[in-house]
Amino acid sequence: MTPGAQNRTLLVSQIKDGTVIDHITAGEALNVLTILGIAGTTTESLSIATNVASGREGRKDIVKIERRELRKEEVDRIALIAPHATINIIRDYEVVEKKGVTIPRVIRAVVKCPNPGCISNASEPIESAFEVLPKGLHCLYCDWMITKDIASHII
Numbered sequence: 001m002t003p004g005a006q007n008r009t010l011l012v013s014q015i016k017d018g019t020v021i022d023h024i025t026a027g028e029a030l031n032v033l034t035i036l037g038i039a040g041t042t043t044e045s046l047s048i049a050t051n052v053a054s055g056r057e058g059r060k061d062i063v064k065i066e067r068r069e070l071r072k073e074e075v076d077r078i079a080l081i082a083p084h085a086t087i088n089i090i091r092d093y094e095v096v097e098k099k100g101v102t103i104p105r106v107i108r109a110v111v112k113c114p115n116p117g118c119i120s121n122a123s124e125p126i127e128s129a130f131e132v133l134p135k136g137l138h139c140l141y142c143d144w145m146i147t148k149d150i151a152s153h154i155i
Helices: 029-035 072-081
Strands: 018-025 046-054 058-066 086-091 094-100 106-108 129-133 136-139
Touching: 018 029, 018 072, 029 046, 029 058, 029 072, 072 106
Parallel strands: none
Antiparallel strands: 018 058, 018 086, 046 058, 086 094, 106 129, 129 136
16 A cells, blocks of 8 residues: 555445345446346345446446345346356355356346347237347347347346
């Protein structure tokens, strides 16, 4: 540390029970909340830090959600926009489980196909289905590819 420099830390309170999503791609925290169905009208107690310094990624976002543990399908959805995220389950102020996210091979009912002619956008009783590929998401019904801005297509 250089002379006169102060040790500066980001102070975000601990949570007693819930989930901490760390190493979210910088700028994606609000999209993570959308994926989880958390809006201003829900009752979750949240802490959100955006674009904070990270030794691993340079910049990252962090989301803390009290009194909620994420289900596997929620974690799979997060992986689409934050492939390096870590999920920490907190109980009685202690991390009891820490895991990375895994990008699923196929996602269903998570993303809306941008092709207006796709059968998944008709009034048929089917869910959207996309194969996750290195270059983007491939609609299994109409072969449409989503290659950027995936978050804007999340249902």
